[in-house]
Amino acid sequence: MTPDTTSAEDLLRDLVRIPSVNPREGAGDGGETAVAAYVRDWLERRGVRAESHEVLPGRSNVVAVVPGRSESAVLLESHLDTVETDGMTVGPYDAEVRGGRLFGRGACDAKGPLAAFLLALVELAAGDDPPPYTVVLAGVCDEEHAYRGVLHLVDALADRAVVGAIVGEPTGLVPAVAHKGVVRYTVRTRGRAGHSSRPEEAVNAITLMAPVVTHLAGSAPDVPPHPLLGPATRSVTRIRGGTGPNTIPGSCEADVDRRTLPGEDLDTVWRRDRDELAALGAEVDPPFTVDPALDTAADADVVTALCRALDEHGRPSEVRGMPFGTDASKLARAGIPSVVFGPGSVGDAHSAAESVELTEVELAARVVLAAVRGVGEPRCA
Structure with missing residues (x-):
């Protein structure tokens, strides 16, 4: 040839x-x-x-x-x-x-x-x-x-x-x-929708999401770092909430990107995050992306x-x-x-x-x- x-x-x-x-x-x-x-x-x-x-x-x-x-x-x-x-x-x-x-x-x-x-x-x-x-x-x-x-x-x-x-x-x-691998999931807070002129009669789901986002940003996953990869990480990558400028939102969602290290069990990672965020009043969906x-x-x-x-x-x-x-x-x-x-x-x-x-x-x-x-x-x- x-x-x-x-x-x-x-x-x-x-x-x-x-x-x-x-x-x-x-x-x-x-x-x-x-x-x-x-x-x-x-x-x-x-x-x-x-x-x-x-x-x-x-x-x-x-x-x-x-x-x-x-x-x-x-x-x-x-x-x-x-x-x-x-x-x-x-x-x-x-x-x-x-x-x-x-x-x-x-x-x-x-x-x-x-x-x-x-x-x-x-x-x-x-x-x-x-x-x-x-x-x-x-x-x-x-x-x-x-x-x-x-x-x-x-x-x-x-x-x-x-x-x-x-x-x-x-x-x-x-x-x-x-x-690194990844586990991506959606976390959700539920409030009660209402008119923005009477916020005291509603429960703002975005406000409920605020401590969840703060917690995710301020607490690293509790696993030892990898010699070539460093620490595991957890980031909020997307937030969705609200239906209009004059409505108190009854629901808010955030997507979380959890980068995993070799040796971590991916299902265990999600279950630990689910339990951790449930303690803050949030719901956590099963992962929509899992990759080792x-x-x-x-x-x-x-x-x-x-x-x-x-x-x-x-x-x-x-x-x-x-x-x-x-x-x-x-x-x-x-x-x-x-x-x-x-x-x-x-x-x-x-x-x-x-x-x-x-x-x-x-x-x-x-x-x-x-x-x-x-x-x-x-x-x-």
């Missing part, structure tokens, strides 16, 4: 120009599927077998395979969807390049990492020497909402032994082996291979923790040791001027290629 000459800039520009905003609970508009189809066709033109897998109506994953000397696999996984484009100060789909950076929604999170994985995969496929393990690349839908793409992928891989995974996210080219934390052993084969590849390329290789959640926790829960890695900074993800440095995308591709080739090699003494 002739080595591919596609540049990181050309590939990433094409990916960013395909809108793929996660529709949340709405019907898919083909955005994620359009990116999946682009990836599939791009790979197949370069001799790499790839297929689309429908996960939800109008929403698909794409999975490609490069055979190795072993049928057991190393997984390269990243996501196809992006967050919304509201408030962006750059054209979300223009894919403009300025000062060596490509701007647009998804450039950093996570089409930059996806582009790096694609470039590594086609170079791997073009080589004369097959990799030690079969390499599976997956671009998945719905990472930014309910993780249904990676859960579908886990089911699809059930019959294949997967020795490790590199999950593409913007980590600034450092290997992340731990990240990640805590991969630093000596897992896929981690040591990635760290060795970073060393070879003159990059820092000390393992880190990341505060945000990723698909890696779902893969790890399925028994696949997973490390998070990719170009770009999380500070640029979801931002008004989202962008990624193109040289980082190129370097990430070279590092991933070396890491995949090095999985299973003896560790240095």
Whole structure:
């Protein structure tokens, strides 16, 4: 196979120009599927077998395979969807390049990492020497909402032994082996609605919510900090209450984001918060989002291979923790040791001027290629 000459800039520009905003609970508009189809066709033109897998109506994953000397696999996984484009100060789909950076929604999170994985995969496929393990690349839908793409992928891989995974996210080219989980729930206070001209005849639910918010802001979760992640956190992220400017509200709701640490039981976290807030007179709904934390052993084969590849390329290789959640926790829960890695900074993800440095995308591709080739090699003494 002739080595591919596609540049990181050309590939990433094409990916960013395909809108793929996660529709949340709405019907898919083909955005994620359009990116999946682009990836599939791009790979197949370069001799790499790839297929689309429908996960939800109008929403698909794409999975490609490069055979190795072993049928057991190393997984390269990243996501196809992006967050919304509201408030962006750059054209979300223009894919403009300025000062060596490509701007647009998804450039950093996570089409930059996806582009790096694609470039590594086609170079791997073009080589004369097959990799030690079969390499599976997956671009998945719905990472930014309910993780249904990676859960579908886990089911699809059930019959294949997967020795490790590199999950593409913007980590600034450092290997992340731990990240926080999350439990999100709604807390509610109930009063008695009435006319605002006679507040003494009503009970203001917003006023009842005030001590709940104050308590949540002033009391940290009572768990020891994690060496790579620091403390668990709890934040009020949204408040809803009231029906009009001249009505005392009878109900108020607040959404709470509780970031969990490895080892915390998610159901126990919610039950403790429920009991704690019930003592303040509030109701707490069952969680609407639950996602586990990640805590991969630093000596897992896929981690040591990635760290060795970073060393070879003159990059820092000390393992880190990341505060945000990723698909890696779902893969790890399925028994696949997973490390998070990719170009770009999380500070640029979801931002008004989202962008990624193109040289980082190129370097990430070279590092991933070396890491995949090095999985299973003896560790240095």
